[in-house]
Amino acid sequence: MMSLIQNVDNSILLYIKNNMHEPNMDKAMVAFTTLGNAGTIWIVIAVLLIVNKKYRKIGFMALGALVLCTILGEGILKHVVQRIRPSADISAVNLLIPKPLSYSFPSGHTASSFAVAGVLAKYFKKYAPGFWILASLIAFSRLYLYVHYPTDILGGIILGVISSNVVIYMFSKFSGVQENDTISM
Template sequence: MSLLQRLDNSILVLIKNSMHSIIMDKFMIIITSLGNGGVIWLLIAALLIINKKYRNVGFMAIGALILATVLGEGVLKHLVQRVRPSADIPAVNLLIAKPLSYSFPSGHTTSSFAVAGVLAKYLKKYSIGILGLASLIAFSRLYLYVHYPTDVIAGIILGLLCSKLVIDASNKMINYREDNNKEISV
């Protein structure tokens, strides 16, 4: 077993042995369910799209979520094919239904940080809460024994990269439109 795998396992065991309780179990199940299918992020994006002032931010959030899903779930999970901790350590009783996909990267974490990266950039007043929620969802995946710490770290990096790509692409499109509108009005 590699050093990284041993470190991953030891962190999961530490969480399991030092943090689990009936209250935390219930709380983490609720938190992780917010990330199922990106539901909380889709809801937030939909609310932003309804508001004309924040419509572009809502569309960027959805764009980041789509990009994160394609790259994480569609590409990387199938390239890496890492089994989940619950498959490696069968004695663990899962508190949620056993996920059927591969483990690397964490899809919940990737989608959460993809959208949170966009929202934190444009809704600075709420950035601590937004990033806090994304972090809780990411941690819940460790707590529930369905991801290794390196799956979650990769999800954070990939998610933030997706948010950056979408923000940069959106800014380029806005600048392009503004430049073309100046040329037309002259």
């Protein structure tokens, strides 16, 4: 079963490599990955929400989801699974970004993006498609740049969505933010 999954993962990466790479896409994918480095774009959004009293709780929820998925993904799952990155398995690939030093599963960029996008989409429904698109582009950039397998991305999406749902539930239970609240801007 694991070899079947690995073969599917490799086939998808090779398809992307052989059919999508070109200079403008290279630049765009490096830019999207850079937005996700250390959760930068999501931290900036959360801080901007926190400084506005009206959106402060949602900003803290976004940071909470980011911290939770980072602890679970980077702190625990990567060290339990210890999956080698595709760029280490397939040495003929020229990376467009510095070689990541951590393990591959789950994708931290993807997990953090979907964790925060989940919180933001819940409370800013009007902008939800934009949050999900940005999270998806950051996730796809990790495949494009050959630093994650598709199943790493899937694991990151699942971890991110679970993290956002846990934080939304916890805040609704203990801080007065209701699960069914939405904010119009």
